[in-house]
Amino acid sequence: xxxxxxxxxxxxLRKLFALYTNEMIKIxxxxxxxxxxxxxxxxxxxxxxxxxxxxxSNARNNNNYSNNTEFQKEDMNRQIEDxxxxxxxxxxxxxxxxxxxxxxxxxxxxxxxxxxxxxxxxKDKEITLSSNSxxxxxxxxxxxxxxxxxxxxxxxxxxxxxxxxTQLSKAQSDVAALQSxxxxxxxxEYISLLNTDINSDTSTSSEEKKIxxxxxxxxxxxxxxxxxxxxxxxxGNVDNSIYQIENGKRSLLYDLDYTGNSQSPKPLxxxxxxxxxNDIAVAEYKLEKSNLNNTTTDNMGMDVKSIAMPGMLSIGRxxxxxxxxxxxxxxxxxxMSTGSIKSLIISPTKRWKIFIAKFLSLLTIGVLxxxxxxxxxxxxxxxxxxxxxxxxxxYATNGVAHELNFYIYHLARLFTDxxxxxxxxxxxxxxxIITRNTAASVAIxxxxxxxxxxxxxxxxxxxKGDWIKFIPFNNLNFTAKIFTNDSxxxxxxxxxxxxxxxxxxxxxxVAILLVCMGYVGLDSFNRRDIK
Amino acid sequence: METVLRLSNISKSFGKKKIIxxxxxxxxxxxxxxxxGPNGAGKTTTIKMVMGFLSIDAGDIYINNFNVKKDYEKAxxxxxxxxxxxxxxxxxxxxxxxxxxxxxxxxxxxxxxxEVITLVGMENRIKEKMKKYSLGMKQRCGLAQAILHKxxxxxxxxPTNGLDPAGIRDLRDILKKLAHEENVAVFVSSHLMxxxxxxxxxxxxxxxxxxxxxxxxxxxxxxxxxTIVHRxxxxxxxxxxxxxxxxxxxxxxxxxxxxxxxxxxxDAVSEITTLLATQGVxxxxxxxxxxxxEDAFMDITGGGNHIA
Numbered sequence: 001x002x003x004x005x006x007x008x009x010x011x012x013l014r015k016l017f018a019l020y021t022n023e024m025i026k027i028x029x030x031x032x033x034x035x036x037x038x039x040x041x042x043x044x045x046x047x048x049x050x051x052x053x054x055x056x057s058n059a060r061n062n063n064n065y066s067n068n069t070e071f072q073k074e075d076m077n078r079q080i081e082d083x084x085x086x087x088x089x090x091x092x093x094x095x096x097x098x099x100x101x102x103x104x105x106x107x108x109x110x111x112x113x114x115x116x117x118x119x120x121x122x123k124d125k126e127i128t129l130s131s132n133s134x135x136x137x138x139x140x141x142x143x144x145x146x147x148x149x150x151x152x153x154x155x156x157x158x159x160x161x162x163x164x165x166t167q168l169s170k171a172q173s174d175v176a177a178l179q180s181x182x183x184x185x186x187x188x189e190y191i192s193l194l195n196t197d198i199n200s201d202t203s204t205s206s207e208e209k210k211i212x213x214x215x216x217x218x219x220x221x222x223x224x225x226x227x228x229x230x231x232x233x234x235x236g237n238v239d240n241s242i243y244q245i246e247n248g249k250r251s252l253l254y255d256l257d258y259t260g261n262s263q264s265p266k267p268l269x270x271x272x273x274x275x276x277x278n279d280i281a282v283a284e285y286k287l288e289k290s291n292l293n294n295t296t297t298d299n300m301g302m303d304v305k306s307i308a309m310p311g312m313l314s315i316g317r318x319x320x321x322x323x324x325x326x327x328x329x330x331x332x333x334x335x336m337s338t339g340s341i342k343s344l345i346i347s348p349t350k351r352w353k354i355f356i357a358k359f360l361s362l363l364t365i366g367v368l369x370x371x372x373x374x375x376x377x378x379x380x381x382x383x384x385x386x387x388x389x390x391x392x393x394x395y396a397t398n399g400v401a402h403e404l405n406f407y408i409y410h411l412a413r414l415f416t417d418x419x420x421x422x423x424x425x426x427x428x429x430x431x432x433i434i435t436r437n438t439a440a441s442v443a444i445x446x447x448x449x450x451x452x453x454x455x456x457x458x459x460x461x462x463x464k465g466d467w468i469k470f471i472p473f474n475n476l477n478f479t480a481k482i483f484t485n486d487s488x489x490x491x492x493x494x495x496x497x498x499x500x501x502x503x504x505x506x507x508x509x510v511a512i513l514l515v516c517m518g519y520v521g522l523d524s525f526n527r528r529d530i531k
Numbered sequence: 532m533e534t535v536l537r538l539s540n541i542s543k544s545f546g547k548k549k550i551i552x553x554x555x556x557x558x559x560x561x562x563x564x565x566x567x568g569p570n571g572a573g574k575t576t577t578i579k580m581v582m583g584f585l586s587i588d589a590g591d592i593y594i595n596n597f598n599v600k601k602d603y604e605k606a607x608x609x610x611x612x613x614x615x616x617x618x619x620x621x622x623x624x625x626x627x628x629x630x631x632x633x634x635x636x637x638x639x640x641x642x643x644x645x646e647v648i649t650l651v652g653m654e655n656r657i658k659e660k661m662k663k664y665s666l667g668m669k670q671r672c673g674l675a676q677a678i679l680h681k682x683x684x685x686x687x688x689x690p691t692n693g694l695d696p697a698g699i700r701d702l703r704d705i706l707k708k709l710a711h712e713e714n715v716a717v718f719v720s721s722h723l724m725x726x727x728x729x730x731x732x733x734x735x736x737x738x739x740x741x742x743x744x745x746x747x748x749x750x751x752x753x754x755x756x757x758t759i760v761h762r763x764x765x766x767x768x769x770x771x772x773x774x775x776x777x778x779x780x781x782x783x784x785x786x787x788x789x790x791x792x793x794x795x796x797x798d799a800v801s802e803i804t805t806l807l808a809t810q811g812v813x814x815x816x817x818x819x820x821x822x823x824x825e826d827a828f829m830d831i832t833g834g835g836n837h838i839a
Contacts, residue, residue, distance in 0.1 A: 011637075018634040025631060029622045339618035343676060346582050347635040348607025530584035 012353070019349065019357035023331075027365055032326060037369060040319035041376045044312045048380035051308040055385075058304065072128060080119045087112050110150050118143040125182060134190050135182050142178040145171045191220045211249045215242050222287055241283040248280040278396035282485055285394050285401035306391060309381050309410055316373025317417050321424050321449060324366045328428035329442035331358045332525065336436055341530060355522050359429065366421050370414055378407065395485050409483075416479045419510060423476060424449055426514055430521035433528070472513060475506040533560040534596075535609070535684045535716035536581065541590035543576055550576050552740040553590070558718050560683065563710045565731035565748075566720040573740040574720040578614055578688050581718075583607060595683055612686030612718075617673020621662040625653060625672045628661060629679060636680040647675040650705060666693030674702070678709065685709065686718045691726055703730045759796040760784055763803065764816040771812045775803065792820065 027033060090109050097105055118139060119129075127135045152160065152168045160168070174193075181190045198204070198212045219242060247258045252273065256265040259276060268276070332355075335341040344354055381390070390406030404412070424445060431441035456473040468474060481503040501509075536558040543551040551573045558564040568574050579585040581592055583603055592599040597606035619628040629648070633639040648657050651671040656664070664672065670693055677685060685706075691699050707730070709715040721727050727734055728748060735745040744751075765771045768788060775783065775793070785792040795803065800817065807814055 014637075015635065022631040022634060025623070025627065026620060029620075338621075339614075339616060340620055342582070342584060342614055342618060343632060344635075345584065346607050346610055346612060347632065348583075348604045348610070349635065350604060529586060530579070 015349065016353055016357055016360075019344075019353055020360050023357050023361035024364065027327060027361060030327070033323065033365065036319060036323045036326070037372060040316055040323075040369070040373060043315050043319070044373065044376050045380050047312050047315055048308055048377075048384045051304045051311065052384035055304045073123060076119055076123045076129075080116055080123075083112050083116050083119070087116070106154070107151070110154065111147060114143055114147045114150065117146070127182075134187050135185065138178050138181050138190055142175060142182065145174045145178065149175060188220060191216050207253055208250065211246060211253065214249075215246045218242055218245070218287060241287050244283045245280050245287075248276045248283070251276050252280075274398075277399040279485075281396035281399050281401040282394050285396070285403070289394070289403075305385050305389060308385060309377060309390060309406075310413070312377040312380060313373060313410060313414050314417075316370070316377060317414065317421065320366055320369045320373065321421050322446065323369055324362055324421055324425040325428040325445045325449065326442055327365060328358075328362050328425045329432050329445055330438035331362065331429060331432055333432045333436050333438045333441060336528075336530065337438070339530075345530065351525050352522055355429075355518075355525055359426075359518075362425055362429070363422070366418065366425065370418060370421075374411055374414055377410070393483065393485065395483070413479050413483060416482055419478050420476050423472070423510060423514065426517045426521070430517045430524075433521045433525045436528075469501050469505070470509070472509075475501055475509045475513075478503070478506065481506065534558070535560050535594065536718060537593040538577070538581070539591050539593075541577070541580060541587060541592065543573075543580060543585065543588045550740050551580070554737070554740070554742045555590075556735050556742060556745050558684070558716045560716045561710055561714045562732040563706055563717040563719060563730055565727040565734035566718060566737065567722070567724060567727055567734050568720075568737035569722055572737045574722075574737060575615060575688055577737070578612075578686055578718075578720060581686065582610065582612060582614060584614070609683040610686060611677035611680060611682030611684070612688070613670075613673040613677055613690065614686075614688045616692075617669045617676070619661050619669070619672060619676065622660065624660050625657045625664070625668075625675075628672065629657075629676055632676050633679055639680050643679065643681075647679055650678075651675045652701065667695060667698050670694055670698070670702075674705070678715075681713075682715065684716045684718060688720050689722075690719060691721065691723060699726065706730060760792050760794050760820045761796070761800055762790050762792050762816075762818050762820050763807070763814065764790045765807060766813045766815070770810070771807055774806060774810050774812065779803065 087109060090105050090112070094102060094105050094109070121127075121143070122129050122136070122139055125135070125139075127133070127139055129136050129139065148171045149168065152164055152171070155164075177189075177193055180186070181193065194216055195213055198209055198216075201209070204212075244259070251258045251265070251268060255268050257268055257272060257276075258265050259279070332341070335344070341354075345351070381387075390410075392406045393404040393409035395402055395404065427448065428441055428445040431444050432438065435441050435444075452473050456471055459471075460468060460474075481501075534557045538557075539555045541551055541554050542549065554573075554577065566574055566577070576585065580587050581594070581599065583599055583606075587600060592606075594606040595609045597609075599606045619625075620631075623631070626644075626648075629644050633644055648654055651674050653668065653671050653675065656668065657672075661669065661672070670690060674687070674690070677687070687706075690702060690706075694702060703726075706717050706719065710717045710732070719727070719730065731748055733745065733747050734751065736743045763771070768786065768791065771791060772783070772786060775791070779793055779795065779799075782794040783791060784794055793803065796819075804814060804817060
């Protein structure tokens with residue numbers, strides 16, 4: 001008895017394999033497959049080339065901007081002139097003012113004069129105030145202290161309170177210290193000045209102080225906002241990383257969420273706590289990595305290099321969805337309309353086997369197309385940006401950071417996205433059976449693919465009910481749920497809708513959706529009379 | 532005799548319209564069984580039910596004693612056939628189509644594929660794409676596909692469609708050979724009665740979804756006409772009838788302004804011609820009228836093409 005069932009299963013499997021082989025032969029002879037794949041490869045290369053062009057023109061513009069010191073000096077002069085006219089204005093008003101008004105105007109004049117001094121000082125020392133360099137920061141601080149000094153000096157010494165006296169002497173010593181920092185370009189000294197400030201602040205707890213001190217230590221360690229060859233080292237990503245670590249640590253310390261934008265932080269949930277711990281690990285790892293690379297990235301414009309690969313792959317995915325929808329939409333309806341399904345059925349084959357064989361063959365074509373997209377994206381990326389240029393994906397589990405190789409990461413992303421391909425493929429296959437019309441099923445599924453997401457995001461604007469999480473489009477964005485640390489790719493895909501649904505919810509939802517569509521299709525196929 | 536196909540009390544309706552009304556018949560191994568009826572009589576509908584393309588409203592169909600409704604795969608494993616047109620994959624060659632079909636059956640060898648290609652006479656063009664084939668060549672390919680796995684029951688729906696006379700003769704020979712030498716039950720539907728007469732051993736006649744009779748071809752022919760009729764084209768007709776009424780009056784089957792049909796044969800024919808000639812009646816022609824299956828068919832169905 002046992003042997004008998006084994007034999008039955010073996011026959012079923014052999015039959016399925018034969019059907020599958022036949023389906024693959026049929027698909028491989030279709031011209032549309034070759035055409036769509038060729039278009040896909042062409043667009044991938046086209047996009048890569050476009051990104052390369054964008055990248056080189058950005059680099060040109062950057063060079064022009066940062067090298068143009070004349071332009072910067074002019075800018076500075078203009079600002080000085082602006083402030084000077086304001087001062088002249090105030091002096092005019094002063095002649096007719098008395099009492100409190102006069103005092104206010106004098107205070108304003110002092111502050112403006114202080115600004116003129118600052119611009120002049122920066123100009124002399126060749127410091128770009130708009131940059132993030134520590135000397136620019138120090139200059140700003142220096143003149144804020146100078147303002148305090150000049151303000152307090154305007155008051156007769158006899159009238160000064162004890163408090164004001166200590167303030168004055170501290171400001172004066174700070175001025176001296178900052179001046180020496182700027183003169184000597186001493187980043188280390190600057191950091192130690194910042195640390196002194198933190199330590200002397202009585203309003204913060206010692207734990208919080210420790211967090212700030214650690215941040216400064218990181219800044220010093222990675223020479224962040226320090227200078228390399230006189231040019232400010234200002235990697236925005238790295239800078240962000242330090243703030244992320246700082247906010248994360250504060251959140252963990254006070255059990256309140258400081259990582260969000262909200263002014264009134266919410267208490268941490270256990271999940272959020274884990275997330276923040278992981279985020280800190282990732283940020284620290286990124287810092288260390290950027291130090292190893294020792295790159296001085298300038299963040300002018302978008303970083304097109306990092307967009308190229310995910311961009312090419314999402315074009316690939318788009319074309320794959322179109323391809324499988326066209327194939328799936330015609331797979332059963334065309335055989336029904338030409339009548340070739342008859343010889344399949346009397347071969348004899350149960351219809352569920354035909355259905356499964358069709359599904360598997362379409363899946364195979366999808367996977368092959370995805371691999372083609374992947375390989376050509378790598379080639380295009382390599383040709384345009386160099387084969388070792390990709391940045392790897394960094395993630396953390398249990399507070400320990402891990403690194404995923406660039407190539408493996410993008411392959412993983414592509415196949416996570418493949419869930420979407422399967423959903424649309426099943427939709428087209430189901431429609432192919434229900435409508436018995438190739439054109440209708442292809443058109444409907446493509447329309448759903450194109451219009452669905454847009455319609456959904458419009459709907460999201462107006463409807464705030466709980467039921468919207470059951471809309472399929474809100475559950476298809478798996479890459480955003482799994483690869484949470486890749487903000488570039490996510491913003492590129494422009495699909496942030498539905499991210500509130502948890503990964504588990506979406507997975508179960510999509511599994512149920514697929515089973516339902518498959519069941520409806522198969523059931524309809526089984527009942528269908530073949531005319 | 533081994534019953535390969537048995538239909539018992541089959542009915543089928545499309546909407547309110549009853550297409551097949553309680554039909555029953557059996558097809559045996561080793562015979563060519565004709566399924567005759569005018570267009571729309573229900574031939575294709577019946578065949579589609581046998582092959583499981585259409586659901587069966589009432590009754591049961593057995594193929595080699597397996598019920599089509601319950602043991603579909605087992606029942607179907609004994610069948611080969613073409614329904615309506617031989618539909619294969621147009622973008623693929625005839626050979627690839629056959630290989631694909633062979634893959635779906637256990638134990639169809641490469642030799643068997645070559646054997647059927649030779650049998651249907653497609654050796655020279657089997658590697659061309661299907662879309663280049665004429666209808667006749669498609670029919671041949673379809674037949675090759677249908678007999679590839681040596682079915683016990685071969686079902687062909689209007690197989691002579693698109694075939695030239697030579698092709699029809701070849702097909703007839705192949706089918707007879709399969710039935711009589713390889714003991715296959717061949718089930719052929721057609722509205723071409725003359726064709727069936729030469730091809731079939733037994734026929735079932737269907738009209739308006741009902742079986743009007745199942746007979747051997749011999750039975751059908753003798754049932755409607757026990758005797759042979761000759762047609763005499765004579766002038767003047769009245770005089771001839773007058774002369775003949777004495778001796779042959781009871782045998783005159785039919786008379787028009789141009790001819791008289793008389794149920795006579797052999798010597799009686801020369802007697803009549805001599806009689807008429809000597810009495811001054813001009814004879815322009817005498818032919819023997821063959822009674823065909825077509826006449827039998829017309830007799831049974833009431834002579835009409837009742838489009839059902």
